Amino acid sequence: MTNAIVVAGLGKRFGDSVAVDAVDLEVRHGELFSLLGPNGAGKTTLMNMLTGLLRPDGGRATIAGHAAGSAAARAVLGVVPQDVALYPDLSARENLAFWGRMYGLSGDGLRRRCDELLAVVGLEGRQKDRVGTFSGGMKRRLNIAAALLHSPDVLMLDEPTVGIDPQSRRAILDYVRELNRAGTTVLYTTHYMEEAQELSHRIGILDHGRLIALGSHEELVRIVGESDVIDLRLAGDADAATLADAFGDLPGIHADGALAAAGQLRLLADDGATALPLLFARAAARGVPVRAVTITQPDLESVFLQLTGRALRD
Amino acid sequence: MKLLALAWKDLRRQFRSGLLLVMMLGAPLLLTGLLDLAFSSPAGTPEIATVTLAVADLDTPPAGAPVAAGRTLVAALSTQALAPLLKVVPVDGADAARAMVARGGAGAALVIPADFTAAMLGEVPSASAALTTDPARPLGAGVAQDIVRRALDSLSESALAARLTLQRVDGPAAGSLATQAAMRVALSAPRGATGGGVVVEGPKGSSPSFVARMAAQVMGAMMIFFVFFTGAYGASSLLREQEEGTLPRLYTTPTGPATVLGGKFLGTAVTLAVQIAVLVSASALIFGIRWGHPLPALLASAALIVAASGFGVLLLAFVRTSRQTGPMFGVVLTVTGMVGGLMTSTFTNLPAGLALASRFTPQGWAMAAWRLCLDGRGVSAMAVPLAVTAAIGVACLAVGVPLMRRRFAQGVPS
Numbered sequence: 007m008t009n010a011i012v013v014a015g016l017g018k019r020f021g022d023s024v025a026v027d028a029v030d031l032e033v034r035h036g037e038l039f040s041l042l043g044p045n046g047a048g049k050t051t052l053m054n055m056l057t058g059l060l061r062p063d064g065g066r067a068t069i070a071g072h073a074a075g076s077a078a079a080r081a082v083l084g085v086v087p088q089d090v091a092l093y094p095d096l097s098a099r100e101n102l103a104f105w106g107r108m109y110g111l112s113g114d115g116l117r118r119r120c121d122e123l124l125a126v127v128g129l130e131g132r133q134k135d136r137v138g139t140f141s142g143g144m145k146r147r148l149n150i151a152a153a154l155l156h157s158p159d160v161l162m163l164d165e166p167t168v169g170i171d172p173q174s175r176r177a178i179l180d181y182v183r184e185l186n187r188a189g190t191t192v193l194y195t196t197h198y199m200e201e202a203q204e205l206s207h208r209i210g211i212l213d214h215g216r217l218i219a220l221g222s223h224e225e226l227v228r229i230v231g232e233s234d235v236i237d238l239r240l241a242g243d244a245d246a247a248t249l250a251d252a253f254g255d256l257p258g259i260h261a262d263g264a265l266a267a268a269g270q271l272r273l274l275a276d277d278g279a280t281a282l283p284l285l286f287a288r289a290a291a292r293g294v295p296v297r298a299v300t301i302t303q304p305d306l307e308s309v310f311l312q313l314t315g316r317a318l319r320d
Numbered sequence: 321m322k323l324l325a326l327a328w329k330d331l332r333r334q335f336r337s338g339l340l341l342v343m344m345l346g347a348p349l350l351l352t353g354l355l356d357l358a359f360s361s362p363a364g365t366p367e368i369a370t371v372t373l374a375v376a377d378l379d380t381p382p383a384g385a386p387v388a389a390g391r392t393l394v395a396a397l398s399t400q401a402l403a404p405l406l407k408v409v410p411v412d413g414a415d416a417a418r419a420m421v422a423r424g425g426a427g428a429a430l431v432i433p434a435d436f437t438a439a440m441l442g443e444v445p446s447a448s449a450a451l452t453t454d455p456a457r458p459l460g461a462g463v464a465q466d467i468v469r470r471a472l473d474s475l476s477e478s479a480l481a482a483r484l485t486l487q488r489v490d491g492p493a494a495g496s497l498a499t500q501a502a503m504r505v506a507l508s509a510p511r512g513a514t515g516g517g518v519v520v521e522g523p524k525g526s527s528p529s530f531v532a533r534m535a536a537q538v539m540g541a542m543m544i545f546f547v548f549f550t551g552a553y554g555a556s557s558l559l560r561e562q563e564e565g566t567l568p569r570l571y572t573t574p575t576g577p578a579t580v581l582g583g584k585f586l587g588t589a590v591t592l593a594v595q596i597a598v599l600v601s602a603s604a605l606i607f608g609i610r611w612g613h614p615l616p617a618l619l620a621s622a623a624l625i626v627a628a629s630g631f632g633v634l635l636l637a638f639v640r641t642s643r644q645t646g647p648m649f650g651v652v653l654t655v656t657g658m659v660g661g662l663m664t665s666t667f668t669n670l671p672a673g674l675a676l677a678s679r680f681t682p683q684g685w686a687m688a689a690w691r692l693c694l695d696g697r698g699v700s701a702m703a704v705p706l707a708v709t710a711a712i713g714v715a716c717l718a719v720g721v722p723l724m725r726r727r728f729a730q731g732v733p734s
Contacts, residue, residue: 093333095336107321108573
């Protein structure tokens with residue numbers, strides 16, 4: 007059985023800048039796959055090449071066996087763009103009907119599908135209202151519904167929860183999971199690690215156009231090893247970077263990959279409980295009081311930190 | 321099917337925009353309405369300030385001439401029927417007449433030449449009556465010019481016809497008498513009488529009055545002006561869709577760029593057709609404007625649609641963002657509209673240079689076609705302006721569409 011999405015050596019440059027650097031990727035049928043990366047990592051560029059909006063400089067990609075961008079590929083693909091792409095002066099129903107026609111639907115089938123999706127995204131009561139009068143969350147939900155009219159085999163969502171309220175965000179995540187359970191292959195891009203962690207069967211981490219890690223959440227966390235993540239909150243305007251350097255020779259502490267920000271320091275340690283007294287002592291010796299400390303298990307943020315030396319939110 | 325869905329979507333969006341509706345339909349009707357109000361009495365009877373016509377009758381009939389044509393013409397212009405429009409003031413000499421216009425004492429001056437009667441009797445080949453008008457009062461000048469021209473046409477046609485006919489029957493003397501009689505009949509004929517005569521219209525509802533003709537000219541010009549705006553706005557919807565993200569989204573559906581661009585063009589063309597149909601119908605109902613025969617009006621509409629759509633597509637090539645479209649379209653369409661004569665459609669004494677300049681704009685050619693249509697002319701008379709208007713539109717499309725494709729559909733598979 008072929009994979010739903012196959013990406014082989016796909017690359018794209020904009021002038022001197024490499025947006026996507028020879029990415030290889032396979033998404034299985036029925037899988038919910040997340041592409042995680044900070045802003046500017048190349049997620050949207052990769053997505054645009056898969057949807058046919060951008061022509062790659064090299065490599066190839068297929069959607070359900072069809073060349074990416076071909077009419078056949080576009081017919082089995084549903085795309086939820088990063089920004090809401092609806093007509094504000096048309097009603098919710100008129101928008102859905104229009105996008106349905108663009109996927110070749112018509113007549114009773116189209117009407118029925120509009121009814122179903124308006125109910126699913128909770129907008130039946132507002133179906134005759136113009137989209138321009140909707141809240142951000144309502145628009146996002148309708149934005150997703152517009153990509154589902156033709157019951158696509160593969161659904162691509164490009165950061166669909168950016169800038170919306172927690173309630174709408176929860177509704178969208180639940181709905182994406184539902185769709186996937188019903189058999190739709192989902193490619194989901196986000197820079198929220200919690201979303202990737204919660205939703206995905208597998209996660210690809212993208213940074214500077216390169217796929218730097220790929221696997222399930224558990225597999226990725228194992229990259230960090232059995233370490234603990236220690237977050238220190240320092241007093242006032244303490245220089246976290248200098249303090250991180252001072253921790254460099256402490257045993258069992260990986261200070262070289264520490265992440266220092268204003269009054270905050272994150273680092274990995276083989277064992278948090280053993281490391282803490284050492285850290286406190288060294289900080290005190292440097293005259294830097296520690297106001298608070300947190301020890302957590304590694305997450306995708308830690309993985310990204312380990313792999314790039316930067317925070318995911320940078 | 322998709323093409324129609326795309327066009328229908330655009331049509332619906334455009335007709336839901338209050339601002340666009342005002343621009344498309346409200347503004348042209350309002351401007352024409354203001355003009356109609358300004359020149360009409362509450363009872364609906366045209367009221368124009370009486371124009372003073374200074375007349376220098378230099379006519380010196382040949383010895384033995386049975387008639388003084390100059391005096392006959394002055395008498396005809398001084399009739400009671402014309403009194404509400406024209407006040408004839410006899411003056412001594414051409415210079416005095418022109419000086420009166422220069423001082424603002426008269427809206428126009430008519431100088432009847434010395435050989436006027438001789439020309440009417442066929443004793444000299446021709447003679448020219450000179451009319452001088454006040455450029456500061458184009459309306460009055462138009463009224464005077466129109467009345468004098470018609471009187472002269474009528475006079476010379478009747479005189480010629482009578483002279484030729486009766487000369488064959490009874491010889492020159494009888495011909496002269498007949499000419500005199502014919503001229504008197506011609507100039508004193510009641511309005512609407514057959515056989516020619518000075519026709520001065522009465523209330524609305526009869527044949528087109530001066531005000532109705534002027535309203536028609538203004539309405540035609542305003543329609544063309546605002547149709548070009550709608551055409552440009554329609555083309556720019558592509559830019560807005562790109563910025564709103566709906567255009568890229570369209571390209572992720574199994575709908576090719578040709579269909580998307582075709583749908584856009586169809587939507588704009590239908591919008592323009594609806595705009596023209598509404599303006600023509602509404603102005604006919606409200607102002608009693610007669611737009612000419614159906615086929616010429618249809619062809620003029622079609623040519624206007626092609627020109628306005630094409631010009632809009634071409635203009636789109638010169639703007640980067642939708643925020644630039646307002647100032648850019650406003651400036652370009654206003655300037656080309658002005659040069660095309662849309663703001664001076666009722667002026668009869670425009671410099672030749674301006675008339676020539678109007679031929680370099682699509683609006684000027686469109687106005688030329690509609691002017692003929694309003695005059696009730698047929699397709700053959702309108703052939704040149706119709707063809708040029710449409711050709712300009714096609715040329716704009718030929719340049720603009722490839723630019724549009726390169727900009728809005730580059731790299732998108734068909």
